[in-house]
Amino acid sequence: MSMPVTPMVEAIDVRKSFGLLDVLKGITLSIQKGEVVCLLGPSGSGKSTFLRCVNHLERMTSGKLLVDGELIGYHQRADALYEMSGSELAVQRRDIGMVFQRFNLFANHNVLENISLAPILNRGVARKEAEADARRLLQMVDLEGRETAYPHQLSGGQQQRVAIARALAMKPKLMLFDEPTSALDPELVGEVLSVMRKLAQDGMTMLVVTHELSFAREVADRVIFMDQGVVVEEGPARSVIDTPQHERTQTFLRRMH
Amino acid sequence: MSEQKIIPARNPGQVAIAIVLLFGVGLLIYLVISSPFITWAAIPQFILDETVVDGIKLTILFTVLAMVISIVAGALLAMMRLASNPVLVNFAGLYIWFFRGTPLLVQIIFWFNIQLFIPSINLGFVVLDTNSVVTAFVAALLALSLNEAAYMAEIMRGGLMAVDSGQGEAAKALGYTPVQAMLRIIFPQALRVIIPPIGNQTISMLKTTSLVSVVAAQDLLTRVQNIYARNFLIIELLIVASIWYLLMTTVASGLQYLIERRLGRATYEAPAVWRAAMRILRSEGSKG
Ligand SMILES: Nc1ncnc2c1ncn2[C@@H]1O[C@H](COP(=O)(O)OP(=O)(O)OP(=O)(O)O)[C@@H](O)[C@H]1O
Numbered sequence: 001m002s003m004p005v006t007p008m009v010e011a012i013d014v015r016k017s018f019g020l021l022d023v024l025k026g027i028t029l030s031i032q033k034g035e036v037v038c039l040l041g042p043s044g045s046g047k048s049t050f051l052r053c054v055n056h057l058e059r060m061t062s063g064k065l066l067v068d069g070e071l072i073g074y075h076q077r078a079d080a081l082y083e084m085s086g087s088e089l090a091v092q093r094r095d096i097g098m099v100f101q102r103f104n105l106f107a108n109h110n111v112l113e114n115i116s117l118a119p120i121l122n123r124g125v126a127r128k129e130a131e132a133d134a135r136r137l138l139q140m141v142d143l144e145g146r147e148t149a150y151p152h153q154l155s156g157g158q159q160q161r162v163a164i165a166r167a168l169a170m171k172p173k174l175m176l177f178d179e180p181t182s183a184l185d186p187e188l189v190g191e192v193l194s195v196m197r198k199l200a201q202d203g204m205t206m207l208v209v210t211h212e213l214s215f216a217r218e219v220a221d222r223v224i225f226m227d228q229g230v231v232v233e234e235g236p237a238r239s240v241i242d243t244p245q246h247e248r249t250q251t252f253l254r255r256m257h
Numbered sequence: 258m259s260e261q262k263i264i265p266a267r268n269p270g271q272v273a274i275a276i277v278l279l280f281g282v283g284l285l286i287y288l289v290i291s292s293p294f295i296t297w298a299a300i301p302q303f304i305l306d307e308t309v310v311d312g313i314k315l316t317i318l319f320t321v322l323a324m325v326i327s328i329v330a331g332a333l334l335a336m337m338r339l340a341s342n343p344v345l346v347n348f349a350g351l352y353i354w355f356f357r358g359t360p361l362l363v364q365i366i367f368w369f370n371i372q373l374f375i376p377s378i379n380l381g382f383v384v385l386d387t388n389s390v391v392t393a394f395v396a397a398l399l400a401l402s403l404n405e406a407a408y409m410a411e412i413m414r415g416g417l418m419a420v421d422s423g424q425g426e427a428a429k430a431l432g433y434t435p436v437q438a439m440l441r442i443i444f445p446q447a448l449r450v451i452i453p454p455i456g457n458q459t460i461s462m463l464k465t466t467s468l469v470s471v472v473a474a475q476d477l478l479t480r481v482q483n484i485y486a487r488n489f490l491i492i493e494l495l496i497v498a499s500i501w502y503l504l505m506t507t508v509a510s511g512l513q514y515l516i517e518r519r520l521g522r523a524t525y526e527a528p529a530v531w532r533a534a535m536r537i538l539r540s541e542g543s544k545g
């Protein structure tokens with residue numbers, strides 16, 4: 001028998017409401033180290049909100065979230081949870097990469113700075129080393145030679161690949177993707193997915209919100225289907241996508257095809 | 258076929274208005290120049306007068322100091338306005354409401370007369386006479402700066418809000434502390450929106466400083482008033498002051514044009530000054 005391993009992500013009864021609107025109604029799930037999990041669900045089901053709770057961009061209403069065994073966003077003292085300060089949160093977020101639907105590359109920095117600045121500032125890496133690392137990452141995302149370009153000079157697909165490189169430069173142990181290809185023209189989706197596929201093969205732990213069923217089916221180890229703030233169904237990617245058990249999953253998947 | 262000459266359409270309405278304008282302006286200039294009551298020789302006599310030049314220095318000093326103080330105070334107010342603590346938000350809101358809602362002239366006179374209800378300032382170890390602390394200079398500078406800070410706060414708030422919220426989120430997600438995210442990512446981008454109106458405010462401030470003459474703060478207008486109180490060459494000295502104000506605002510506009518052109522060219526780059534400041538901060542930081 002093997003020792004119990006700390007999961008990379010552990011969510012325990014995570015709830016979130018915006019005013020009177022209950023968006024997450026008790027999400028409990030865990031993601032193992034090295035696992036690639038795709039989060040599927042109709043629009044408004046709370047996928048982005050959940051993802052943003054994982055790095056505390058969104059403050060949950062109740063519940064607990066642990067990344068690699070560490071409570072995110074709060075200090076536990078006695079019976080209460082105390083929210084962390086901005087700079088304490090910053091330290092936690094350094095281990096969790098995030099890729100956004102709309103890229104959010106820093107408009108005032110060029111590609112090389114976008115990638116190398118966070119390691120320099122937030123990890124204390126020497127500039128030379130950070131830039132060499134950034135160039136390596138650019139090669140990995142197939143963008144060598146574009147170091148001095150500004151984000152507005154790149155296509156959406158290129159921007160998203162830079163955004164992935166930027167997140168990887170912090171050497172995160174977990175990567176969160178929020179619909180990374182939804183803002184792209186169809187012909188640019190493939191180049192971003194292929195970078196993500198490479199990343200998955202290299203053993204990165206990934207939580208991916210996506211509508212790309214074929215990507216989920218092929219790359220994900222597991223699929224979690226969410227609807228109206230609850231996890232409806234989860235299981236191995238192929239079996240959930242090919243033979244969904246719940247009616248809501250079936251309806252959703254039928255609409256997607 | 259030979260090239261045809263192209264003759265643009267005429268607009269007779271505009272031509273008529275132009276003729277009337279030329280005539281009107283010509284008449285006005287003639288009336289002023291031919292007036293037997295203006296001593297033209299007084300203008301070259303006073304334009305470089307020592308008192309006048311001292312007044313110009315003070316006007317420029319007021320402008321520079323008031324702009325620097327109001328930019329710092331305005332940035333703080335703008336951040337308070339966008340903070341999450343309701344006390345900060347409301348304090349900034351009230352400040353802006355009050356200082357924009359009352360006339361600057363009233364504020365200048367108020368600060369100058371503050372000793373009427375605060376006769377002395379007790380610092381615990383020493384008691385100061387308010388009159389000796391809040392001189393005309395201090396009262397004028399306080400009024401200009403505190404008033405301008407309210408406008409500056411709104412300009413900066415607009416600039417900060419013009420930056421896409423995704424920029425701050427990406428910075429947070431990469432482990433930037435809130436201060437770093439503000440200084441490195443959000444503020445440099447807001448600058449592009451903030452700098453043109455700051456230029457306008459500065460040009461405006463060059464002229465607004467003349468209001469402090471009501472408390473005899475020794476700016477350019479105060480000086481020429483002092484001179485014409487003695488020699489009664491009122492129009493002549495006002496012309497001297499106007500020439501200087503025009504010169505100062507023209508130079509300032511030129512500078513503004515150069516700065517904006519630079520900003521326009523480096524569309525997404527931070528201005529050189531900002532980059533240099535950041536480099537210094539960075540090397541300070543890595544030393545520590
Ligand atoms: N900041 C907010 N304030 C108020 N309501 C919000 C906020 N953010 C999200 N919501 C609401 O929460 C619900 C879930 O939103 P969320 O973005 O998590 O859905 P999603 O599953 O990611 O959908 P999509 O596929 O469209 O991205 C929606 O009804 C949305 O309107």
Ligand SMILES: [Mg+2]
Nearest residue numbers: 047048049179
């Ligand atoms: Mg979403």
